[in-house]
Amino acid sequence: xxRQKYEDVIAQTVVRIMVPFVQLYALYVLAHGHYSPGGGxxxxxxxxxxxxxxxxxxxxxxxxxxxxxxxxxxxxxIGVLVYAGIGFICLLLGGNFLDYGRxxxxxxxxxxxxxxxxxxxxxxxxxxxxxxxMYSIIMDVVNSETVSDKADTDDEDKTxxxxxxGE
Amino acid sequence: xKSFFLAVDxxxxxxxFLCLYRVVFGPTLGDRIVATGAIGTKTLTILVIIxxxxxxxxxxxxxxxxxxxxxxxxxxxxxxxxxAKREF
Numbered sequence: 210x211x212r213q214k215y216e217d218v219i220a221q222t223v224v225r226i227m228v229p230f231v232q233l234y235a236l237y238v239l240a241h242g243h244y245s246p247g248g249g250x251x252x253x254x255x256x257x258x259x260x261x262x263x264x265x266x267x268x269x270x271x272x273x274x275x276x277x278x279x280x281x282x283x284x285x286x287i288g289v290l291v292y293a294g295i296g297f298i299c300l301l302l303g304g305n306f307l308d309y310g311r312x313x314x315x316x317x318x319x320x321x322x323x324x325x326x327x328x329x330x331x332x333x334x335x336x337x338x339x340x341x342x343m344y345s346i347i348m349d350v351v352n353s354e355t356v357s358d359k360a361d362t363d364d365e366d367k368t369x370x371x372x373x374x375g376e
Numbered sequence: 377x378k379s380f381f382l383a384v385d386x387x388x389x390x391x392x393f394l395c396l397y398r399v400v401f402g403p404t405l406g407d408r409i410v411a412t413g414a415i416g417t418k419t420l421t422i423l424v425i426i427x428x429x430x431x432x433x434x435x436x437x438x439x440x441x442x443x444x445x446x447x448x449x450x451x452x453x454x455x456x457x458x459x460a461k462r463e464f
Contacts, residue, residue, distance in 0.1 A: 246438055
């Protein structure tokens with residue numbers, strides 16, 4: 210499935226080597242957001258850039274094999290759930306919404322450490338949502354503009370399937 | 377050393393305008409895309425040098441790495457566009 214239409218040895222090899230490092234860098238940007246520029250949104254964008262470069266080099270179907278549109282919509286919702294869930298756990302523990310200090314008894318750490326961990330948790334949710342949303346926007350735009358024009362009959366039923374999955 | 381870095385930075389900024397001329401008035405699409413890539417590379421260098429000027433290289437290195445990654449994706453998109461052009 211990987212070698213499909215745009216077969217270019219240099220681009221494919223470079224992307225295959227680079228994608229794990231790009232994702233590792235995205236995790237670094239996400240986790241190191243306290244001390245350097247970055248955070249959830251930027252990490253999510255870099256994760257999405259890795260997926261988009263897979264799509265650009267290996268083709269539409271190969272990218273969907275890695276992360277289908279259905280899964281990406283689910284990841285989008287899971288990210289929001291992580292964010293709001295941590296906020297509501299703080300609410301249940303007697304604090305304000307996103308009052309991370311209240312998480313200290315649950316996590317068995319001191320309140321400052323709990324604040325740090327809570328922020329890391331919501332940043333992870335933001336990164337998941339941003340990655341999935343970026344990816345599905347790009348794949349939807351490409352799907353409506355180029356792929357359906359290229360192959361008329363083959364992609365008709367697939368497009369319908371994706372649309373229903375997306376909703 | 378600081379004034380040297382500042383001079384290099386200003387020189388690179390002027391070079392960016394030369395590339396910008398190619399982007400705006402470039403006769404072919406290839407000129408525009410290559411010039412955009414060159415501007416991206418220059419921006420990366422400018423960012424690292426600004427990091428040296430402010431004495432916070434590690435922070436600006438993160439930004440320029442992310443910039444380089446996104447620039448790479450842009451180059452890939454341009455390359456694929458040309459490949460598709462050749463095919464049709």
